[in-house]
Structures are given as C-alpha cells and as structure tokens.
Amino acid sequence: MARPQTDHDEMREQLLDCAEQIIRERGPVAPTVTEIAAKCGMSQSNVYRFFPNKDALFEASVERWFAPFNDIMDEVVESDLEPREKLFQFFARRAALKAARYEEDPDYFQSCMTLGEEYSDVVMGYIDLADHYMAIILGEAISAGYFAGMTIDQLVSPVNLMLQPYCDPELTMRYPTATEKNLRIIVDTIFDGLRGDREVQKSEPLRLAS
C-alpha cells in the first residue's frame, strides 16, 4: 500500500484508522461520519472534506483492506514466472496474508467478513478484479499449451472452485489442511489434469437414497 504523500492523504489515513478502530472495538457496524468525527476529535464538517458521507468512508475502508491483495496480484501477474508458478504464488501469497490478518485479530477479521457480506456490491468489484488477474494467468497458461480445448471463460469457475479454501477469506482458518504443500499439489493437479478435449462421459442419472 502506498504511504500517504501529502497532509491531505495523511489526514485521510488517520480517519480510516479511526474507522478501523471503531469496528475493532464494537464489531461489524459501519461507522458514520459523526462517529468518526467524535473519535478523531474533529468537526463533522472537517471530516466531510475527506469523506462526503458514510458510504464514501466505507468504500475507502474496503479499498484499503484490499490494497495489499491487489498489490500481490499485480506483482505476481507482472512477474516473469511461468504460469504454473504464477498461479501458485497468486493463491499462496494472498492466503498467507489472510491467515496473518486473521491471527492478528480474529474478531476484527470476522467483522470485516460480515460487513463484506452486508455490502457485497462494494466488495464485488474486488472479487471481479481477482478473477480478471487470474484470467490473465490462465490465458498465459493456454498460450503455453495447458488446458487443451478450454477457453479462459470455461476455466475460471472450475479453477476457482478447486481453490476456494485458499481463496474465499470467509474460509480462512476453516480448513487446517489448506497448507502451502497441499496448494502446490492442487495447482499441479490443475495444470496436469484440467482439459476440455477428453471424451465427454455420460453422467449416471442422479438417484437419491429413499
């Protein structure tokens, strides 16, 4: 995350620190401008100079939460690693950051998850961005000869599903088996086994037990 460059940026960061502190203290309720002003000892009209309303404040908080994840994705995608290693790093580094954040304050982490579910429209853009970055890696893999017979669009869902325990922050710490070693095995399995040119098998009809 870029450090604040100006007084204006620095004040903005301080207000976001206040917002974070309020959530840490009382749980998953988005702070209002009034609350931030009180917490920072600043007039409400002064806070409005930085955040015109509660939504703008909340969106900036979400942006700050995601910024290091975006930096990781950008760094991995821009690197000259080969596609298999890129996909591994893409998930491993973000999973490690999620785990570190969870460990630092599990309740605050859970509050962020709850707020994220509540304001899913704000969060959705960041999820789409992650899919976009992943699609670049998958495209490079296709160019390198992997995933025969499949398009990027066909790949995104199954790859995401196979990696959900490393991807969905709600699942952080839910699966103790979601280790880096198993991530390596899963990424290798995807690169060696996922293809669209095998003969289609006919599914047995689903019969539910009585």
Add this chain to the structure above:
Amino acid sequence: MARPQTDHDEMREQLLDCAEQIIRERGPVAPTVTEIAAKCGMSQSNVYRFFPNKDALFEASVERWFAPFNDIMDEVVESDLEPREKLFQFFARRAALKAARYEEDPDYFQSCMTLGEEYSDVVMGYIDLADHYMAIILGEAISAGYFAGMTIDQLVSPVNLMLQPYCDPELTMRYPTATEKNLRIIVDTIFDGLRGDREVQKSEPLRLAS
C-alpha cells in the same frame, strides 16, 4: 433411511419429529427432554424410556440427519461403477440432497449447521465416516492405476480441498458455480492430474507486498 419397524421405533421417530419441529420453530437450540415431552403431550418419564437425556436425544437427531447421506455413500461405494464415476456420484448425490434440504427450509438448514458447529464432537464421527468411504474409492482408483506415487492418506486432504464447495454443507448455496457440470470437470481433473511421482518443484519464497 429405514422406516420404523416396531411401535417402539415409531414412537422414537415421533419424538425426533417433535425435536425437529422445535428447532424449525425457534432456531438453533437443542431441545431438552422436558420440551419434547410438552410438545408431544407425553410425560417426561415416558420420554426417558426412549432418550435418557438431552444428549441422547440430540445424538439421535444428528444420526437421523446424516442417515440418508450414509445410505448414498454406502450405495455408491458398493456399486460396480468404475472409480472415477464413483467419486463423481459420491459428491454429486450428496450435494443434490444438501441443496434439496436447503431449498426446503433454508432457516432450518442453517440451524442444523449452527448446531453442528456447536456440537462438533457429535458430528465428527460422520465426517470421519465420509472420509472412510472416500478412502475406499481412492484405494480402488490406486489399484486401477490412478494417482501414481500417492498413498490413500496423502490423497484424502487434497481431494477434499478441491471438492469443498460440494462437500461442506456450510458452503451449500454459497457457490452458484458449484454445478454438476463443474463437478464432472473437477473429478476428471483429479483423476487425470493428481499424482505424486512428478519432479518436486522448489517453491519461490513467499514475499508479501509491503
């Protein structure tokens, strides 16, 4: 699930129906024997003939919840399908049953999940049983030449991780992309790509973005 064969069994089922009804009405709190007696219009001492305490009642409720899943696993494992198709059916049929139960009453489904988390020692045996059944299928796959260089024990975690959206009932309905078609793709990927005899790749050191 076997139908009750005797008056005793039938009465037991009625009491479990009462327990289920109480949870449906008030949410995720395990009913007591006193509450069941009142709900069924039966004396408490009479209920004790069937369930000596709240724990016995709760454990029987959990057993009933899992019984159709165990039937599915048993039927699939005992079938003469080939291993790849067995693994597919093993997850597809249970996922379909979970989805049907969720649709029938989402709040009751969520109550069962919450109670399952709270009494995880009661539920653990059923999760272990599912792993046991899956291990049989994976063993048959190894015998058929799949998963070169891997033992059953080494397979269970990565296979479970790749299939979590189909497996963990907490995740039912969380991933709309967890379709039967994508399950087929994932199972094929596992059978064609998961192996333990590839050259070990050295992982890049994890560097977190600043």
